[in-house]
Amino acid sequence: MADLRTNFLGIKSPNPFWLASAPPTDKKYNVERAYRAGWGGVVWKTLGEDPAVVNVNGPRYGAIHAGDRRLAGLNNIELITDRPLELNLREITEVKKAWPDRALVVSLMVPCEEQNWNSIIARVEETGADGIELNFGCPHGMSERGMGSSVGQVPEYIEMVARWCKAATRMPVIVKLTPNITDIRYPARAAKRGGADAVSLINTINSIVAVDLDSFAPVPTIDGKGSHGGYCGPAVKPIALNMVAEIARDPETFGLPISGIGGIETWRDAAEYIALGCGTVQVCTAVMTYGFKIVEEMIDGLKQYMDGHGFSTIEDFRGLAVKNLSDWKYLNLNYIAKAKIDQDLCIKCGRCHIACEDTSHQAITHMVDGIRHFEVKDEECVGCNLCVNVCPVDGCITMEAMTPGSVDPRTGKVVPAQYANWTTHPNNPSAVAAE
Amino acid sequence: MPDISAGRLDAADYGKNFSDVHPPLGAHEAVVESDRCYFCFDAPCTNACPTSIDIPMFIRKIGTGNVVGAAETIFSSNILGGMCARVCPTETLCEEACVRNLAEDKPVRIGLLQRYATDHYLDRHAAYGVRAPATGRKVAVVGAGPAGLACAHELALKGHEVTIFEARGKAGGLNEFGIAAYKATDDFAQREVDFILGVGGITVEAGKALGRDITLAGLKADFDAVFLGLGLQAVNALGVEGEETAGVVDAVRWIENLRQSPDKSEIEVGARVVVIGGGMTAVDAAIQAKKLGADDVTIAYRRGAAEMGASPYEQELAQVNGVRILHWVAPKAVVSEGNAVAAVDFERTALNEAGRLVGTGRMVRLAADQVMKAIGQTFVAGPIEDGETVALESGRIAVDEDMRTSLAGVWAGGDCVRGGEDLTVQAVDHGKRAALSIHATLSA
Structure with missing residues (x-):
């Protein structure tokens, strides 16, 4: 012990x-x-x-x-x-x-x-x-x-x-x-x-x-x-x-x-x-x-x-x-995660849906083929984790990292394998060119 | 001699036996329970409620200490929210839909929370709602049961003048005369009637029966619209030998006597009671017979537990109260001794290969001092066959989605219409929908 x-x-x-x-x-x-x-x-x-x-x-x-x-x-x-x-x-x-x-x-x-x-x-x-x-x-x-x-x-x-x-x-x-x-x-x-x-x-x-x-x-x-x-x-x-x-x-x-x-x-x-x-x-x-x-x-x-x-x-x-412990600017912007709802654990309260729908990215269904069903739309999901936080069931919604090489349906771009952060990002006016 | 008598219990036991079957929640309990609500999106409980009460919203209001606001949320959808909180089979409606069932098999106790909020409100307010300016239009409502009362209240809110014609001596319908005493204690049905009428603009003419004191043609002539909330008037017969024997009673009438008697010790009940039927009336009669001191009470039903009209929860309530439920038996004859009932002969039933209910030839005899018939009620169309005919369907009044009958200017709702499910909450929904349709028609 x-x-x-x-x-x-x-x-x-x-x-x-x-x-x-x-x-x-x-x-x-x-x-x-x-x-x-x-x-x-x-x-x-x-x-x-x-x-x-x-x-x-x-x-x-x-x-x-x-x-x-x-x-x-x-x-x-x-x-x-x-x-x-x-x-x-x-x-x-x-x-x-x-x-x-x-x-x-x-x-x-x-x-x-x-x-x-x-x-x-x-x-x-x-x-x-x-x-x-x-x-x-x-x-x-x-x-x-x-x-x-x-x-x-x-x-x-x-x-x-x-x-x-x-x-x-x-x-x-x-x-x-x-x-x-x-x-x-x-x-x-x-x-x-x-x-x-x-x-x-x-x-x-x-x-x-x-x-x-x-x-x-x-x-x-x-x-x-x-x-x-x-x-x-x-x-x-x-x-x-x-x-x-x-x-x-x-x-x-x-x-x-x-x-x-x-x-x-x-x-x-x-x-x-x-x-x-x-x-x-x-x-x-x-x-x-x-x-x-x-x-x-x-x-x-x-x-x-x-x-x-x-x-x-x-x-x-x-x-x-x-x-x-890191500064924000060093976080890996090529790390891409998507929420995933375990349908066996889901109790269908819909809190993930309404949180996403009203306040985030409209990335969770509430009705599929006329049936109450909550599922993440990968093409909209930015991986923000809000649904995980508002879900009443621990472990029901998880964040799954995308494998490098696969295509992010939201951006249509391949998930890069290499690490890249804000300091080198093209949108950053103070970006430092990669060596 | 059959053993039928009143006053089987000590005086104190009547009060105890006929007190609230589900004691109300205290303030602390209500807040603790309200914390359990997840405030679901597109809430399944609301969708399961025939009157679409915004349940998560009223529960949230209880949780924030706004109990009056909680009650107003309820009454804005269901003016009989107080009675529904007591009599709704919540286990097959809102509470069955609660996502907590999936989470931990334990729904939020919505019915008790609704009762908490509505009791709080009725203790402090004489009425709900503010009437719109008078429209000068007059509507007749026939029947002061849940459908008629809900319809009248909604019409009164819209500024119309409503007259309710009630065949009995007072308003309330099944809430007053039908449901089990322990579900509506302290004269709640009348308190609720007063609360509903408190909004103003509604006159009740008691003792006025359609077909006897008033006619449909007369109402059509005197009013701008008519709503029929007639309920069911006749009780189905067993159709077996000996049905007329002394000691065989109609459960509906027996419950009505019980409800109307201020002193329950005056109600006669057999030592051995056999209740024939499988619906809510059978359960209500059986439990109350037990509560009046009957030794043995058996509900005899011709099919299985799953087919019973009474919900599993109600069946369990009967069993917890010491009532035996005997399935798969059909009554064949009432056996008498002297001039009074002694037993009932049943034939065991079964489903044949085609899935039809058939007798098996095996007989079972249940000794009985009193037999209660609770095999359903029927709509009596006589009073509305008055020159112009209101179309029926499956023996009840045919209505469209807006509760319009085939006759222009006449709406109907509650148990008297096709599809009625003998639920207070559904009658309320009918009455309210009819009122909105009447209002739209009168405003056009």
Whole structure:
């Protein structure tokens, strides 16, 4: 059976599944329950300076739901821990002592002065924690006080604080990045320049999750008003994967260890982050939805997947997708695919037809010889994949690559065997003549 | 002595037995179920609905919290959408067509969603629709059953003045007098009648029978158009010895008594009941006999399960309720003791080589305290044979696609016309189509 043990910056954990710094890791009680359930590590909910912050006393969360009220995205306006620093440090010490084989990283957020960082790091050192994560991500509340994402949005600050922290501790330093920025590579590069051992991303995304149409206030609503919160959950995964990928393939940050965060609910989500180079993954919304037990499925599913592919350790497949990340301009324009509908699996809902008919290329029938029948017209199909995405039956519609040498009925041209991309395409005004 | 009596159950059991056979969906259930709809293109469910309700659209509206809009989508196609949600054999119509059957053998529960939306609407609105400006035209509708009511409502919306003549004491037709009590609880048939009439412009003249109190010629003279929604008036006879014996009842009349009785404990039912027939009436009678406390109820049908007029789902409902269904038996004689029924003699039947139903000579006797005849109803043409003759076909009124009869100015629909399938939803479609044709004619 596959070995899930992970060594991330020297921090060992029995599996790559960590809990992200968030409400589930705010205190000993929760963290020990998580460890008992099988979580490989936790990033303790962000510590700040005393006196502790206070939270709103009304709703902190809002959500959007998919079918069957499945929680698709969660938004929060909770701040960093609102418990006294001393209490958190004591519990961290106790937990680390009781659970030496689990990763325990402590998230930190203090004002942007070297003395403040030095002071809190010194206290965390005493707990025996495995590492620290600098919270430069929270987009709400703390950012109004010059912390969280207001630091993460300025690469120079990231570099500066990372450098202070590295100088102040023996512990590995992870910089947690905010996605609320135009180009994620800049803060990642800054973290690396500052000496950070790794980055973790993404923190939550600026969001208003809903507007109450009776009170005309944002959700969650506190006494008739609302402020933006941080968005997370399954809906943000594609955004997070892209940001991870950008860092993984950027020449300046290539090889920088990454802890992936954002919408991870299943082993498959985790495996995708690992394939993009992440050494560990961090989970929050999924456990806030289903409880800690889901890690059993994640551990088992990942092992089964790895066994099926002959990967004996995480390192065997970590980063395998990075080399396939490309710019659009290098995609092979001679690769031609056509949708194909498996008539045995088709339930005849017609969604592929109407999607194609109304919004795409009129390439799917709905009636053949007076009978309800959905079939791809190869002479119209551009291979866009929309039908695959709207089909309710997994695997019913597939994209089939055309064999080089055959004739594409849409263009009447032979499918070339050689690779050709936009950079050399005759329609490209800046095309470079092929050598 | 045959054991026929009322009040077989404890008082509390009547309420329980005659409550909703399919309890309505709650708000949460409705939203969960609405999520299952794929919003199909050219939706098979809509195509399977005789009234072409835009089912994916109303379900989508339920899913977005627009339940009133969902009901309006339903009523715009079928003003009796509330009753249809209760009585339609959805398993052979919309739900049979649902693509979820192909996906996982489990259709979206369209009927219950329709009921959810229409109940929501009826709880909040006295009527549906806004009438067009008055046209000054008058239309007579004969029969206040589903066809007549649907026709009248559509005509009223178009601005015409409608008078419905109903032979019975109140409107509703089979919805009020025919279908099983547990399918239309809480006096729903009358609530729906009130809802339909609420649009205005419709007058009901109850107790006015065609051929007795009014004539077709008279209606033609007094109105700009006439719609006949007469239904079926006569019950087929068994044609066997002993049919007149005490304890042999007509299932249609027995159900009617049951429906009209506010106290179900007053309805007499045998300890051993034999229901002869294979259609919906047979099933409705048998199940209700069981629900009234009969010990043994048997439906005896001369052919097999596949040939029964009652859908497989209805057959199963009967069986779940403890009714036995005996196939391939034809009644030969009602056996009496004293002056009352004691048993029914059946001959086993079979198909011969030519595929015809024949007796096998083997007999079977079913002991019975009560026998219910449910072998179909017939159209009685007498009332419309009134000087001018409305052409019949296969014993019912012949109509064209627009529900026009052979007589100019006279339309017909529902069970009284050729091709009628004894379905509320089909009667509604007939009535509505006739109304649109009448409107087009009057507007020409």
